[in-house]
Amino acid sequence: MIVAARAPVVVPSLLAGDLARLGEQLDALRAAGCAWVSVDVMDGHFVPNLSFGPDLVRLAKKKGFYVDTHLMVTNPLEVTPWFVEAGSDIVTCHVEAVPDALAALKKIRAFGVKAGLAVKPKTPIDGLIGVLEHCDLALVMTVEPGFGGQTFMPDMMHKIAALRRAIDAQHLNCWIQVDGGVNAVNISQAAAAGADSLVAGSAVFAAKDPAAAFRELGLKARDAFGSKNQA
Numbered sequence: 001m002i003v004a005a006r007a008p009v010v011v012p013s014l015l016a017g018d019l020a021r022l023g024e025q026l027d028a029l030r031a032a033g034c035a036w037v038s039v040d041v042m043d044g045h046f047v048p049n050l051s052f053g054p055d056l057v058r059l060a061k062k063k064g065f066y067v068d069t070h071l072m073v074t075n076p077l078e079v080t081p082w083f084v085e086a087g088s089d090i091v092t093c094h095v096e097a098v099p100d101a102l103a104a105l106k107k108i109r110a111f112g113v114k115a116g117l118a119v120k121p122k123t124p125i126d127g128l129i130g131v132l133e134h135c136d137l138a139l140v141m142t143v144e145p146g147f148g149g150q151t152f153m154p155d156m157m158h159k160i161a162a163l164r165r166a167i168d169a170q171h172l173n174c175w176i177q178v179d180g181g182v183n184a185v186n187i188s189q190a191a192a193a194g195a196d197s198l199v200a201g202s203a204v205f206a207a208k209d210p211a212a213a214f215r216e217l218g219l220k221a222r223d224a225f226g227s228k229n230q231a
C-alpha cells in the first residue's frame, strides 16, 4: 500500500529529442499537458558521452517547462551554478561523483534550487536513504548512465520500493525518479513500485507522435498508481 506517493508524472528526457525540431516537439508536449522535462548533462568522463550545456535548460524554460537537470559529470558542484543561472528547478548529482552526499545536497539547495541525488544501477541506495530529508528528488537509474535507448533494468525495483517505504515513513516530500529504458511495457511496474517521476526519452521522442506517447505513458502510470493504492 503506497502511503504518501503522489500520482506519477512522466518526464520526457530531451536527450532523445530531435535537435532539428526540438522547439516544435516541446510545443506539442506542452500542449499535451507536459509540464516537466529532464535535461541530461554528460561530460565524457563520468559517462562515455557528451551531451548538453546550460543553453538547453534555457530553451526548455523559455518553452514554459519545469526542468530537472541530471548532472552526469565528475564535477557536479562546480557546474551547478551554470545550470541554476540557466533556470534549472532541480539539479541532480550522482552519489558516485561527490565525496559527501549530504554536503552536496545542502550546497545545491544553497543555490536556491531543489536538490536531487542519483544512483547508478550497481550502487546501493544506502547513501540515499540516509540523507532523504535533505533531498527533493531521489533518482534510481534503470540503465547504466550515458546513453538513451537502452533496456530497462527491472531488478532495480527493490530500490524504488525501499525509497518509497523510507520516504513515506518519514512523511517526506521527496520525488522518486526512475530514468532509463522506461516505456509503455514497464512504466506500470515502476509506478506500482512507488516511483512518482518517470523519465522517458526514446519512448516519447522515438514515437511517431511524441505527444500521444506522452499521454499514453501517463495514463498507464496513473492506472498502476491507482490500482496499487486501492490494494
Ligand code: DX5
Residues within 6 Å of the ligand: 013, 015, 016, 040, 070, 072, 143, 144, 145, 146, 147, 148, 149, 150, 179, 180, 181, 182, 199, 200, 201, 202, 203
Ligand atoms: C541515460 C539517460 C537516459 C535518458 C532516458 O544516461 O539519462 O536514461 O535520460 O533515455 P531512454 O528513455 O531512451 O532510456
